[in-house]
Amino acid sequence: MSSGATGEQVESVIEKVHSFGLRTHPIYGVQKTVIGIIGDEKTRVVENMQGLPGVESIIPILQPYKFAGREAHPDPTVIDVGGVKIGGVDVAVIAGPCAVESEEQLMEIAPSVKKSGARVLRGGAYKPRTSPYSFQGLGEEALKLLARARDETGLPVITEVTDPRNVELVSTYADILQVGARNMQNFVLLTEVGKSGHPVMLKRGPSATVKDLLLAAEYMIIEGNSDVILCERGITTFETNTRNTLDLSAVPVIKQLSHLPVVVDPSHSTGRSFLVEPMSLAAVAAGADGIMVEVHPDPDSALCDGPQALTLQQFDSMMVKLRAIASIIGRGA
Amino acid sequence: MSSGATGEQVESVIEKVHSFGLRTHPIYGVQKTVIGIIGDEKTRVVENMQGLPGVESIIPILQPYKFAGREAHPDPTVIDVGGVKIGGVDVAVIAGPCAVESEEQLMEIAPSVKKSGARVLRGGAYKPRTSPYSFQGLGEEALKLLARARDETGLPVITEVTDPRNVELVSTYADILQVGARNMQNFVLLTEVGKSGHPVMLKRGPSATVKDLLLAAEYMIIEGNSDVILCERGITTFETNTRNTLDLSAVPVIKQLSHLPVVVDPSHSTGRSFLVEPMSLAAVAAGADGIMVEVHPDPDSALCDGPQALTLQQFDSMMVKLRAIASIIGRGA
Amino acid sequence: MSSGATGEQVESVIEKVHSFGLRTHPIYGVQKTVIGIIGDEKTRVVENMQGLPGVESIIPILQPYKFAGREAHPDPTVIDVGGVKIGGVDVAVIAGPCAVESEEQLMEIAPSVKKSGARVLRGGAYKPRTSPYSFQGLGEEALKLLARARDETGLPVITEVTDPRNVELVSTYADILQVGARNMQNFVLLTEVGKSGHPVMLKRGPSATVKDLLLAAEYMIIEGNSDVILCERGITTFETNTRNTLDLSAVPVIKQLSHLPVVVDPSHSTGRSFLVEPMSLAAVAAGADGIMVEVHPDPDSALCDGPQALTLQQFDSMMVKLRAIASIIGRGA
C-alpha cells in the first residue's frame, strides 16, 4: 500500500483478495502496510489489485513460468535428436548456411561441417527479412535439399518455421523446428509448434527479457511439447558496432532459472564474421549447451547475411579451439 | 574502403559493382578512398560488398522503403474508414476496452465514448499475452459483438488480427485490422494483411527503429495495400516506471520520413492510467494524427490491462482538453 | 527466500536482521517464505542479506530517496530565482544559445528571447563535449557576458558547472547552476554544488532511471540545498533518428514520486531543430514546469550544436502556441 493509504483502503484490498479465495497476511510497518497474498499467482487477480485505491505496487514472489522453471523441475532437460544430445555433457555445435541456396551449396557445406565436428545441420528455407526486397528463401525446395543432406551425412536438420500453416510441412522434413527471434511472441505460431510435439529451438526476441523468453517457452510446453531448446542471439541496445548485443550472461542466468538447454548464436547476434570465433569460444566458456554458427563456402556471394558467415576453413579452425575450451570445463564437443 | 586498402582492392570492388550493372564514382581522399555507387539500392549487392577485402563499411544513401517513404510520395495519405478520415485535419480518437469481455461491457462503452468524441471503437478479440496464463480473448464471439456495436453506434471498428488464417474472418467484421507490436515483423501475417486490402494499423515493435517500422509497412504496401496507419506505442528501455517508453519524437520524425498517418497509444506504452491523459495531450501537441485509448467502466475488474484503462468519466474529461489542444495547432478532434 | 530454503536458513536470516536492530515479520506461503523487515531501509543491511544462503531476492518497499520523494514532502516545491518562480503555476521558459560565443551573439539573443516570453537566460561557458576536438566554451569570459546580459535584460541566468573547483566562481555569476547529464552521477560535483546552496538544475543522465535521478538530487539536498530543479533531456536507446529519446512520460512520473519541479530540454534530447517545437508543446501538455530551449541568430554558424537551435523567429512563433497550450491545462507561460 502507498504511504498515505487509509485503514479503510487496506481493509478493502484485503476483502477483495479474500473474494478470490486467497488468504492474506498483512504487515503493518512504521510508514507502510504490506499485504502478503498467499496462494498460486493468479495473473488476473494480481492485475486487478493494481488499480485499487491506496495500492502502490504488486510484487510477484513465485516464478510465473511453472513448467519452464527450475523450481518445479530441478534436473536439466536433455533433448535427444536423432542420437545427438542437446543439454547433456557435450556441447552441440550446429552449423550450416544462413539460407539454403542450391544443392551444390548445401552438399559442399554439410559433409564439410560434419567433418569439422558439427552435430546438427542448419539451413534457412523461409527467411524473415527486415526488408521485403531481401532474399526470402527457397521454401519447400530448400526443405527437400535439407532432408537429402541429412540422408547423406546423418546430421539431423534444423530449419525455421515462420507460418503456423507450415508447421506440419516443415515437421515432415526437419528434425528441429526453429522459432526465430522476431516470432518469439508470435503466440499463434508457438501454440502450433507446441502442438506438433517436434523438438524446437526458440530464439530470444531482441527486446525480450529472460522472463519473457521463459514465458514464451511455457506457451509451447503447456501444449505438451517439452523438447524446447532456448537460444540467446543478441538483444537490441544502443551499440552500433554489432548488429545486436550478445548477452552471454544470459546463459548462466537461464541455466539457474530453467532446466531447458541453452544454445548461443554468435552469427546473428554480432552480424560480423570476425566476431564469430571469439564469441563462440566465449559462449562455450560461459556454459552454453551448444552454439549455432553460419558457414558459407564463399561468404561474398551469399544470398543472405554473407558478412557474418565463416568460411569452411575458418569454421574448421575454430572447432579445434572450441573443443579444447569445452574440455577445460569438463565437456566434450 | 579502410585506410590500408590497396589500389588492387579498390579496383576489385569497382569491378564487382560494375558486374551488377551499376556505375561507380570513386573519391580519393587524403587517407581513405570512398567509392560512390550510383543506381537503385539493391539490397543483396550492398550486403555482398561488405565482405570484400579492404571494404570498411557500406552506407546506403537512398531510403530503403520506396513506397512508405515521402521521397516518392510527398503528399500525406488520408485514409477514409466509413467516413472517418485518418491523417487529415482532424485528430482521430480511437477508444474502447483492451479486450471485449461481454455484450454489456461493450454496449456500455461504445455509446459513451462516441458521445465523448471518439470516432473509432477498439476492442480486442484475440489477445497476445506475455503469459499463457493470462486471458486470451473471446475470439469470434468478440468480433460479433464489435460488429453489433458498430451497427448501433455507427463507429467503425478496429481489432487485432494475430493469425494469418484469420485475416479473412476478422476482415468480415472489422473496419480496420490491427497488427500488434509483437507481430510487427511477423512477415507472414503482414503479407496476408497486405493481400486483404483492408485498412490496417501497424504498431511499432518494442525494439523496432522507425526504419524497421517503415520497412514493415512496405511489406503490406507492396502487396497492394496502401491504407496503412502507423502506431507509436512505446519502445523497450531500461526505465521501469512505465511499461515501455513512449517515443513521442517518433511522431514528427515519421511524418518527415513518411506520408502515412501516425497514431499514438498512450495506454499500452505507459501501462498506467494516471499517465494516459498527459501523454494523450502531449501526443496531440506533438502532431499525432490520432490516439488510441483504452477505457473500461470498471478498470479494477477488467479481464485485461485494467491498470492502464481510463474510466468513462476520465475519458470524457480528457477529451475536452484534447480538443482544445488540437485547435491550437490548427486541428479538430 | 527461495523455494528450497530450509527452516534453518529462514531462522538464520531472521537472526541476522535482528542483529541490526530491525524487526521481522515472516509470511509462510504454500511454496515460499517471505520475511518482512520493518524499520527504515538501511542500505547496507539490505545489501548484505542478499548473499545469505536461501535468500532469493530483496525487495525494498520504502522510497530510497527520503528528501527528494513526495512521501515525506507532499507539497510541490516552488523555487524562486530572482522573482521567477519555477514549479509554480506558470511554465518557466529558459532560452539562449548552447554556448556563449561573443558579446554580440549574446546581446542579440537575450533581449529577443525575453521579448518572446523567456523568463531565464541560458548560455554555456564550460561545454562538456564527447570529442576533445569540439569547441569547449569560453569559460569565465562567457560567465561575465552572461552577467552583463542579466544586468541589461533582468533575466536570471543559468549555466553549467563541470568542475568542483569552479562551483564558487560560477556561483558568483550565475543564478542557477546546471549539472549536466554526463555529470549526473559525478558525486564529487553534486556534493560541492549541494554545499553552495545555489539553486541548481540537475539533468537526467542518459542511462539513469528516474530513481537514479532522484537519488542524485538527494546527494545535493542532504548537503542542505533543497532548491533542485530536475531536467528530462532524453535517454539512450537504439533509435538513431534522434540524438536521444525524450522520455516525456517521465514528467508525470517524477511529479508523482517527487515534489521537485521538472523541466524538459527538447533541444539536446532530439538534436534536431525541426523537432524542438512539437516536443516543447508536448512537454507543456504533459505537465512540465518549464522547458529549456536553445536558440541562435544563425544556427548554421553556431560553434556548438547548431543543428538543434531554433532561430529567434522560430522561438518567437513557438512561444505563441506554447502559451496557448499552457492556458488549456490551467497554467501561464
Place this chain on the structure above:
Amino acid sequence: MSSGATGEQVESVIEKVHSFGLRTHPIYGVQKTVIGIIGDEKTRVVENMQGLPGVESIIPILQPYKFAGREAHPDPTVIDVGGVKIGGVDVAVIAGPCAVESEEQLMEIAPSVKKSGARVLRGGAYKPRTSPYSFQGLGEEALKLLARARDETGLPVITEVTDPRNVELVSTYADILQVGARNMQNFVLLTEVGKSGHPVMLKRGPSATVKDLLLAAEYMIIEGNSDVILCERGITTFETNTRNTLDLSAVPVIKQLSHLPVVVDPSHSTGRSFLVEPMSLAAVAAGADGIMVEVHPDPDSALCDGPQALTLQQFDSMMVKLRAIASIIGRGA
C-alpha cells in the same frame, strides 16, 4: 543532399565547404547528389553543414579518435606497471575487494589473491555510490593501506580517483588510476588524469558506445598520457537479471578499432557472484587482455557490493580454469 535539393542548394553547400579550406567531390546520382568533402574531419565544419538547406545528413568517413584508433597506430600498446605487462601475451588478472575496509581485510586478501595468480591488487578508497546513504569509502586511509599491501606483496595497486583535486594525492599511492564508469565523460577529471601521466584504466560508461569510450580515452591521450587501459564493465539495457549487460563482443570490436589494451570487469557488470566465474572465463576466451574481479573473505559482511564478490577459495578455483583457457588461445595468465 536530400532528394529535393536544388542545384542552387548544392552549389551553396559546396561554396561553404570551400570557405573552410576543404575540397569537395560531388557525385550526381539518379535521385540524389552526394558531396564528398576531402580533408581532415573538422568537427565544427561538419556540424555546421547539417543545418544548411537541402542537406539531409553528414556521414563522417574517418575515425574521430586520432590517437586512440588503430589507423594511425597499428601496433598494440603494451603498458608496463611495475613489471606487470598489460596488453601483452599474458592475461593480467586484477583482484581485490570492492572497497578497502580495514588493514586486516586487505592483508588477508592481498597475499591470497597473489598466490592464486593475480598480478595487480584492486581496492576502492573513494566509492561513487548511487545512493548517498551507501558506504562511500575510507579515503586516504584506504590509499595508505593499499600502498602497504603493495609493499608487502609486490603487487602494483589500482584504485579509483573521482575528484580532479585528488589526482595528485591518489597518484602518490596508486600505480594505476581508475576512472569509473560514471565518470567516463567527466572531462574535467579526464583532463587532470591525462596531465598526471600516470597509467590509467578507463571504464566504459553504462550508455557509452565504443566510439564514445575511445573519444574519452582521446581526452587523456592528447594531454600526453598514452598509458590508457580500457575496461568493459557492462552497459545499461532492459534486462534485470543482471545489474548491467556485459558486452563481451566489445572486446574484439575495440581491439579491431584501437591499439589500447582491454580489460573486462565481470563483477560490476553482472552484480552477482555466481556469474563471475563463467563471465571471467568467457572474457578470456573472447580475447580480453585482463579481467578485474572483486573478492572478499566474507562477502556477506562486505561494506560494498558483497553480492558480487567471490570468496578467496572461489577466486583460486576460478584461476585454475582461467589459466587453462588462456593457454588454449596462446596466452599465459
